[in-house]
Amino acid sequence: MSLAQATNAPTAFPLLEGKVALVTGAGSGIGRAGAMAMARHGARVVVTDLDGGKAAQVFDALQAEGIDAVAAGLDVTDDAAVADQIDQIVQDFGRIDVLHSHAGYQIEGNLEQVPIEGMDRSWQLNVRSHFIAARATIGHMRAQRGGSIIITSSNSGVQYDREMIAYATTKHAVVAMTRQMAADYAKENIRFNALCPGFIDTPFNAGFETQMGGREKLEDYVSRTIPMGRWGTTSEIADSILFLASDMSTFMTGHALVIDGGECI
Ligand code: NAD
Numbered sequence: 001m002s003l004a005q006a007t008n009a010p011t012a013f014p015l016l017e018g019k020v021a022l023v024t025g026a027g028s029g030i031g032r033a034g035a036m037a038m039a040r041h042g043a044r045v046v047v048t049d050l051d052g053g054k055a056a057q058v059f060d061a062l063q064a065e066g067i068d069a070v071a072a073g074l075d076v077t078d079d080a081a082v083a084d085q086i087d088q089i090v091q092d093f094g095r096i097d098v099l100h101s102h103a104g105y106q107i108e109g110n111l112e113q114v115p116i117e118g119m120d121r122s123w124q125l126n127v128r129s130h131f132i133a134a135r136a137t138i139g140h141m142r143a144q145r146g147g148s149i150i151i152t153s154s155n156s157g158v159q160y161d162r163e164m165i166a167y168a169t170t171k172h173a174v175v176a177m178t179r180q181m182a183a184d185y186a187k188e189n190i191r192f193n194a195l196c197p198g199f200i201d202t203p204f205n206a207g208f209e210t211q212m213g214g215r216e217k218l219e220d221y222v223s224r225t226i227p228m229g230r231w232g233t234t235s236e237i238a239d240s241i242l243f244l245a246s247d248m249s250t251f252m253t254g255h256a257l258v259i260d261g262g263e264c265i
Contacts (some may be wrong), residue, residue, distance in 0.1 A: 008033075010239045014042030015246035020093045020177040022046045022086065023059050024076050024133065025103025027054025029202030030152070033234035034100055036240035039067045041242060043098065046089055048074035050103065076103045078128040083136040097144075098245040101133040102152040102195075104171075105203065108211040110163045119166045126153075127172035127177060134181060138190065146189035150244045151178045153194040155260040161212070175256045182254030193244045198260025201231040227262030 016038055026035040027049030039045040039062050047062075049055040052073025059071035070092075074085050074212035089096050107118035130151045141147030157171035175194045182192040193231065199205070199222050212218045223229050240259050243249050258264055 002251070006241055008040060008235060011079060014040075015242055015248065016098070016256050017042035019096050019097035019245075020046075021098035021100065021245065022048065022089055022096060022137075022208045023100040023102060024048050024082075024129075025050070025075060025152075026100075027051050027058060029204055030197060030200055030234050030237045030241075031100070031102040032058050033238040034102070035069075036062060036098075037235075037238035037242050038098065038245055039069050040065070041246070043245075044069070044093055046070045046072065046085070048072050048085065050075050052099050062092075076101070076133065077124055078185035081131050082129070086133070086136045086140065095144050096137055096140050096147065097132060098148050098150070099137045100150045100152070100195075100245070101130045102150075103129065104152055104154075104204075106164070106167045106207055108164055108207050111162070111244070114166045118186060122166035122170040123154070123173075126167070130174055131177065134192070138185065141190045142188055147191070148245050148249075149181070149190065149192045150241060151192065151194050153178070153196050153256065155196045155198045155258050156183050157194060157196055157262050158256055158258060159264050179254045186253050191244075191249070193249070193252060193254070195237070195240060195244065195254040196260070197232060197258050198256040198263045199226060199231050200234055200237055200251055202234065225263065226260070228263060230261065232259060232261055 021038050021043045023035040025031040026047040029145045035045050047058045054072040059069050062069045153174045154171045156168045159176040161168045178192045178194040204230045209218045
């Protein structure tokens with residue numbers, strides 16, 4: 001069995017039966033894999049992406065497996081649209097159990113290289129948008145006495161990269177915000193955890209690939225730098241999303257879950 005096949009397939013014991021989940025940036029990569037895994041485990045998943053066409057493709061892929069879902073275009077930098085989407089979910093399905101706030105942004109460069117707009121955009125996507133989505137969700141989760149909010153950071157949120165100042169700074173900041181929210185809402189059984197993947201082979205790494213000098217150099221870098229000597233798969237990250245979303249992790253909050261083949265060691 002390959003790594004891609006090994007995990008998050010439907011089982012006789014679905015982890016998320018009866019739960020409702022929203023995923024942002026779910027049209028590709030990790031967001032897509034997590035959304036599909038949650039849907040396969042019984043959740044009603046609202047698959048959203050800036051590109052509504054990509055969200056629709058995830059919807060189609062789930063339909064082909066006989067699984068129902070909802071797809072919508074959603075720009076996480078549009079505060080009103082995010083709040084409307086969350087309210088709509090509660091109106092349609094009566095609850096929201098899981099928010100996986102996933103969309104993010106990466107721009108390479110050091111202090112002198114990153115354009116100021118690149119730093120601002122990093123804050124907007126990597127910190128502020130998670131604040132907005134969590135804020136719009138919290139009242140609903142309080143009313144239903146619990147929920148799981150998963151915020152995508154990165155292993156760059158717990159270690160330092162080279163010449164990635166905007167990314168590393170904002171990914172650290174969102175870990176801090178996640179832990180603060182976890183402390184504030186633990187009494188209400190609303191859990192906040194940060195997802196911290198390492199190198200996962202998705203289109204997200206295009207900028208880093210350019211910075212490294214092309215695909216071959218990036219492959220060489222990954223095989224030399226990651227202790228496990230390889231990329232992680234989106235399926236391996238989806239397993240951690242399932243864990244954080246489900247009752248497998250009911251006593252876990254304020255955690256930064258690193259899945260990176262040992263890169264942080
Ligand atoms: P991806 O490029 O495969 O998918 C990202 C998706 O987000 C795309 O479909 C894109 O359309 C969508 N998106 C972009 N801007 C958006 C916006 N404003 N509103 C809504 N959706 C938007 O990327 P991925 O690998 O899933 O990574 C995305 C997230 O995972 C980011 O937060 C990133 O920091 C984090 N991450 C990725 C890796 C990795 O190696 N792939 C590692 C660590 C962390």
